[in-house]
Amino acid sequence: MKPVGMSKLVADFWEHGRVDDCPILDTHAHYGPFTGIYFPGRGEAEAMLAVMDRVGVRLAVVSGHAALVDAARGNAIVAALVAAHPERFRGYLVANPNDPEQIARDLDDFPQWQARGFVGFKLHPSMHEVSLCGEAYRPVFAYAEAHRLPLLSHTWGADGLCGTRQVREIVERYPSLPFLAGHACYGDWDAAIALAAEHENLYLELTAAYAYNGLLERMVGGMGAQQIMFGNDLPWFDSMVAVGCVLSARIDDEARRAIFYGNAARVFGL
Amino acid sequence: MFLFDCNVSFGVAPKPALSYAATAEALLAEMDRNGVDEALVVCAAQRFDSPLVGNPLLIEQTGGRPRLHPAWAILPAQTGEMEVETLLAAMRAHAVRALWAWPAQHHYLLDALTMGPLLEELVARRIPLFVPLTEYGGRAAGWVAVGNLLRDYPELVLVATDQSVWGEDRYFRPLLARYPNLHLETSHYELAHGLRDVVATYGAERWLFGSGYPTRTMGGAAMQLLHADIPPAAAEAIAGGNLRRLLKEVRL
Numbered sequence: 001m002k003p004v005g006m007s008k009l010v011a012d013f014w015e016h017g018r019v020d021d022c023p024i025l026d027t028h029a030h031y032g033p034f035t036g037i038y039f040p041g042r043g044e045a046e047a048m049l050a051v052m053d054r055v056g057v058r059l060a061v062v063s064g065h066a067a068l069v070d071a072a073r074g075n076a077i078v079a080a081l082v083a084a085h086p087e088r089f090r091g092y093l094v095a096n097p098n099d100p101e102q103i104a105r106d107l108d109d110f111p112q113w114q115a116r117g118f119v120g121f122k123l124h125p126s127m128h129e130v131s132l133c134g135e136a137y138r139p140v141f142a143y144a145e146a147h148r149l150p151l152l153s154h155t156w157g158a159d160g161l162c163g164t165r166q167v168r169e170i171v172e173r174y175p176s177l178p179f180l181a182g183h184a185c186y187g188d189w190d191a192a193i194a195l196a197a198e199h200e201n202l203y204l205e206l207t208a209a210y211a212y213n214g215l216l217e218r219m220v221g222g223m224g225a226q227q228i229m230f231g232n233d234l235p236w237f238d239s240m241v242a243v244g245c246v247l248s249a250r251i252d253d254e255a256r257r258a259i260f261y262g263n264a265a266r267v268f269g270l
Numbered sequence: 271m272f273l274f275d276c277n278v279s280f281g282v283a284p285k286p287a288l289s290y291a292a293t294a295e296a297l298l299a300e301m302d303r304n305g306v307d308e309a310l311v312v313c314a315a316q317r318f319d320s321p322l323v324g325n326p327l328l329i330e331q332t333g334g335r336p337r338l339h340p341a342w343a344i345l346p347a348q349t350g351e352m353e354v355e356t357l358l359a360a361m362r363a364h365a366v367r368a369l370w371a372w373p374a375q376h377h378y379l380l381d382a383l384t385m386g387p388l389l390e391e392l393v394a395r396r397i398p399l400f401v402p403l404t405e406y407g408g409r410a411a412g413w414v415a416v417g418n419l420l421r422d423y424p425e426l427v428l429v430a431t432d433q434s435v436w437g438e439d440r441y442f443r444p445l446l447a448r449y450p451n452l453h454l455e456t457s458h459y460e461l462a463h464g465l466r467d468v469v470a471t472y473g474a475e476r477w478l479f480g481s482g483y484p485t486r487t488m489g490g491a492a493m494q495l496l497h498a499d500i501p502p503a504a505a506e507a508i509a510g511g512n513l514r515r516l517l518k519e520v521r522l
Contacts, residue, residue: 001273003305003489014305017497037437040463051462054499189288208435211460213487214289237435237460240497241490248304248489 009253013243018056022257025264026052026239028152028182028207028231029060031081031089032074043235045081049088055239058261059088059270062234063122063152067094071102075113082117090268092122092152097136098129107143119268120150120178125162127154132166141170145177150267152180152205152231157188164191171199178267180229184209184219193222203267205229206259210242216249216259225255229263273306273492274510276400277431277457277480281314281331290484294331294338301337304488306481308337310368310513316343317372322351329364339517341368341400346378346385354388358395358522367520368398374405380415382422389423395521398427398453408434413441420449427516429453429478435460439468446472453516455480456508457491465508466499474504478513 003014012019033042041047043065052060062081067074071094078091093113095103106113121140125132132153144151155162164185171179184204185192189212196202196219204227209215219228232242246256264270280290280297291297294311301309313331316324321343332338342361345352360366369392373380380401382389392399401419403412416430428451433442435458445452446468457480459465468477481491498505 001302001305001307004302014493014496017493037461038439040461040467047463050499054497211435211482211486211490213287213484218288235462236437238462238464238494241460241494243490244493245487245490247493248487 007253009256010247013247017054017240020056022056023058023261024056024230024239024243025261025268025270026057026060026232026234027150027180027229027264027268028205029062029234030065030236031062031078032065034065037236039235041235045085048235049085051234051239052088055243057234057239059090060234061090061092061119061152061268063092063094067122068096068124068127071096071099071106075106075118079113079116079118086117089117090270091116091118092120093118094122094124095137095140096128097123097134100136103136103139107139110143120144120152123151123153125154125166126156126159130161132162133169141174141177145174148176148178150178150180152182155181155183155185157185157192164188164195167192167202168195171195171202175199175201177201179203180205182231183207189215189218190222193219196227197223200227203227203229203263205231206242206246207231207233207237210245216246216251220249220251220255225251225258226263228259229267230259230261271496271506272510273308273479273495274513275301275306275309275481275483275488275491276429276478276513277455278309278311278483279314279317280311280484283314284318287484294335298335298337300483300488304492306488306492307510308339310339310341310517312341312343312370316370317375321345321376325360329366339368340364340366341370342366343370343372343376344385344388344399345376347387348384354391357388358391362522365522367517367522368400370400370402372402372405380419389426392427393423393425396427396516396519397522398429398516398520400429400431402432403430403434404432409438410441413438413445416452417445420445420452424449425451427451427453429455431455431457431480432482433458437461439464443468443471446476450476452476453478453512456495457482457486460494463499465494469500469504474500474507475512477508479509
C-alpha cells in the first residue's frame with residue numbers, strides 16, 4: 001500500500017527512490033575497509049558510488065578509515081579518491097591528537113590539501129581516546145575557526161570524551177567554528193538540541209540518529225531545520241534507510257530539503 | 271509491494287520512545303502513514319509488565335483488527351506461570367502463531383533445561399520464536415546464545431532480531447550457513463549492499479522485513495526494502511512473503 005498523506009516530495013522518493021531536484025549531500029562518509037566491519041565491495045569507490053547513484057547522493061564528504069589509524073597514509077588515500085571522482089567526493093582531513101607534529105604539518109600544508117579537494121577536518125575522540133577538549137586539538141579548532149572551515153567530530157551522548165558537555169565547551173570557546181556534531185550527541189538528544197538552539201554554528205549531523213523514531217520532529221521543533229546535516233557513514237550504511245527516515249518524519253518538505261542538501265550547500269559552499 | 275512488518279510493538283513502556291503508538295488504533299495509523307500493510311505485533315505490557323498481563327491484553331487490543339497479528343511472550347513452565355499445554359491451547363484459541371522470548375527482561379535461561387518441553391513443541395509445530403539479540407547485551411554474546419540454542423534445536427524456526435547496526439556479518443554468517451532454520455529481520459541491518467550480498471549468498475528466504483518500531487522509524491526500513499538492490503522477487507519475499515509462509519506453516 002502507498003503511505004497515506006504523502007507530500008509530493010515524499011511520494012516521488014517513494015516511487016523512484018531518488019528525486020533529481022532534491023539532491024542529497026552527505027556530510028559524514030568514510031572510505032575504504034575498516035577494522036570491525038565487513039563491507040561488500042571493501043567500502044571502496046565503486047560500491048559507494050552505486051549506493052549514491054541509487055539514492056541520489058550528489059556528493060559525499062569523506063574521511064578515510066585508514067586516516068583514522070594513520071593520518072598521513074589515510075589522508076593521502078582520500079586525496080587520490082577525490083582526484084579520481086572530483087564531482088562526487090570531497091575530503092575531511094583527519095587530525096589525530098596523538099600525533100601533534102603531524103597535525104602541525106597538516107595545518108601548515110592545508111592550502112595544498114584544499115587544492116586537492118579537502119574542505120574541512122574530521123576528529124574522532126573516541127577512537128583516538130583523547131577528549132574533544134584536549135590540548136592537542138586546539139590548533140585544529142583555531143585554524144578551522146579562523147578560516148571558517150567545517151569540522152566534523154564524532155560525538156556520543158554517553159561518551160565522556162565527546163559528549164554534549166565537551167561539545168558545549170568547544171562551541172563556546174570557538175563560536176564562529178562551523179562544528180558538526182557527528183551522530184548528534186547520540187542519545188543525549190534534548191541537551192544537544194538545546195545547545196544547537198543556543199549556538200548558530202553548531203550543526204547536528206544525523207548518522208545513526210536518523211533512525212531514532214520521533215527525533216527529527218523534536219530537532220526541528222526545538223532548533224529549526226537549518227542546523228541539521230544529512231550524514232550516513234557510507235559505506236557503513238545504505239543511504240536509502242536514512243533518506244526514508246527523513247521522509248517518514250512529521251516535518252515539512254522545506255525542512256527535508258534543508259536537511260538533504262540546503263544546509264550542507266550553504267556551510268560547505270558546495 | 272506488500273509490507274508485513276515482523277518487529278513492531280505498541281503500548282506504553284516505562285521509558286517510552288520519543289514517539290510511539292499507545293494503542294492498536296494509533297499503530298494502524300502509523301502503518302498507514304508509512305505504507306505498511308500488516309504487522310506481527312507485541313505490546314509493551316508483555317515485555318515490561320508481565321506476559322501474564324500482556325498476552326491477554328494484546329488479544330483484547332488486536333481483536334477485530336485483521337492487519338495486526340498477535341505474538342505472545344513466553345515464560346518457563348516450572349514456576350507454574352505458563353504450562354506448555356495451557357499455552358498451546360490458548361494460542362489455538364486466539365490464533366497466535368508466533369512467540370517472543372525476553373529471557374533477560376523476564377529472568378530465565380532460554381535453554382533446554384529451562385524451556386526444553388516448550389522448545390520441542392515449537393519445533394514440532396514450526397512455531398517461530400523471535401529472540402532479540404539485545405537481551406544478551408548485543409554483539410557477540412547474542413549470537414553465541416543463538417548458536418547454542420540452534421545447536422540443541424537445529425529445527426527450531428528462530429528469528430534473531432535487533433542486531434547492532436555496527437557490522438555483525440562476521441558473527442551471523444557462519445550461523446546462517448550452518449542452521450537452515452535461522453531467520454533474521456531487517457530492522458537494524460543497514461549495511462550498504464548488505465541485503466544484496468546476503469541474498470546472493472544465502473537466498474532471500476530467511477530474511478523478514480522488520481522496522482523495530484517504535485524505537486526506530488518504519489519509513490527507513492520500508493524505503494530500504496522498496497528500493498533495495500536485489501531482485502524484485504527477493505524483495506517481495508523479504509517484504510512479506512516469507513513471514514506469511516512461516517505463519518502458514520505453523521501447526522497449532
